[in-house]
Amino acid sequence: MFTGLMKMSARAALVAGLLASWAALAPNTATAADSVPLLAQTATPALPAAGVGAGNGGAVILPPGSSSEAQAEAAGLPATPAAAAPVRMAVLLPNRSGAFGAAADAVRTGLLTAYSRQKDNIQLSIIETGDSAADMQRAYDEASARFDILIGPLSRSAVTAVAQSGRVSKPTIALAQPDMAGEGEMQLPAQMLAVGLSIDEEARQVANWVEKEKAPGKIFAISTGVAWQKRAARSFQLRARQLGMQVETLELSTPSNALSAPGLAQLAKRVEQEKPALLFLALDASQAVQLRSAVGTELPLYGTSQINPFTLKRDNPNDKLPELDGVRLIDIPWQLQADNVAVARYPRPTINDNERPNPDLARLYALGIDAYRIAYGIAQQRSGFDVDGVTGRLNVNMVSGGATYFQRQETQAIYQDGWPVPTADQY
Template structure:
């Protein structure tokens, strides 16, 4: 059963929460709330949620802690009727699978894993019997798509999905013509470039993919000059930059302002309300991209409601960790809807407009992110793409 009656009188230890966040040392810790602490007749049923994260992982520990912070802060705002248990689950596929299978015997809803390899192990095991919100996307890099279990809903942030949304955006506004797709040999950039190219097909835009070589983070001057010559002679409608912000800055400085440049959230290393002049990138003014509301929409209703992660006064917020913190917020909101037995719903989330069908038929998940552009060296929202 999704719901089970429970009588509990849990008191959180003094000092557990600091600005709404659970300290890094806490794992396998339960947070719960009921309407009647004394166990009276008005006690409400609890849905139990297990949040499985590699909190002690070297590569993924910071990311896991960011997700947990967002998830628990969202839980603090709307905890009634729910119990959340944070479970340490190592990030190796075998350890994650073992933690998942153990948790699935005890909890109503499972949230995790965070790694693609962990999710692949769970899918291949074939024992997804409880509603499961994966915090990543399945790895289809080998070209063979796996059939997802009906109880599994991947809700992780996807740069490939962003690339497809950008392709639909420019396909509607710039066809017909040619688009230069720029990337380096980095694996994530190749995935983004491929996703864009696949989505652009049939739009009237023809994609010409170019892989540029980097040396110590710097593009070869000859390659940049050649790119500029091709732009002048072939006159592409736009450039799609499957790059990071520094790489895009080099491209922009080499080719000038005439040809529009589009990209994904990785073009934005800034965080919301970062007005430090030293962080601004005026070379990218006019470059258009997608990013989540948590990063670009200060007046978004949900963005205004949830607290941000506390950071030391001498530390700069990390954009990627902010995105994962926002993912934690929306993951809880989705789990809350599933706990309420809602099967088709929308959430105006801090990671985008979420359209979800889960619990009846084949699950579906769509995230639509707002369009944005660099203005005065910072990223500001545009209208709908």
């Protein structure tokens, strides 16, 4: 049953290609197409650009290479903005036929869903671009001349390129985190917010949670050699050390697409001898099950959203992971809280009858919803505001000519009866 649960759809394979970097990532389970979380994105070779404009008259398909002026004209946007003119938003996403297609489509659907419920005085244009950072930079520069607020790019490399270009002059809601230089954070331009889901930030939030609950003793942060897992373990370690905790990172090998049996035996021996306070798992759900079987159920385990392979829209309510009961994790409300007011407001994306819900695409759909809600708040000239979002509790600050600030607080959960359930107490 569990093997069937963890298989990803053909559509998810497209997404894994997108995430060959959340720089090129190796698979963390069965194949490159089955393994990499949506939170790690990278650019791929350029493809012909195309555009879609959505103005007051609906969607308009634009030919490849259309200028932003043509896009604005096709979308019915005014050439000269007046005092009471609608706020013009442009969404920059990779085209649907490229390696980013499945991810871009999920974000696009979420954005349009939120727009349909909150469109007062907003004209929204969706501009499809090539996949490369250079393609996105050209599209961004053109759109900046015609639109008031920009949403995008989607890939980490494209966000990095735009952030470093020195040409961010309009409010920009980036849909991914920029690539970090070493262990520090990139200083974003004053008009840019990076709101993408981040496995690194999740790891830091888990460290904050652990600091409030853990017993004295060393912590082991466990990963494999996959890049996103190593980053998550490192981010947890750095934040935990800032909070005064002692953390050692341990890397397990993955022969035959599973955690190494000798490696797990060695880990179990160290756990028995050194008695760590807890383990942080920078792993996916199937790997977490393997590790739990090796170290037993007594030791507290914490992880990120990647140990939650479920969505709230379940095709088989009997699918469960009782092997992980008691394991703690954080994830976005969209994946955990059906009764959350913000979550209940929006419909679930439709999927084919023979297709399993994909949790990473679900998270990107939710990201699209919250990205639009953030842009809408900025369009209302609110310099600082909070959003009860479907991706978490959001705090946004964008002061004209001043510093920008964005923070997302995700939801704590614990596995009960094979299913991640939000905890009563949230820090």
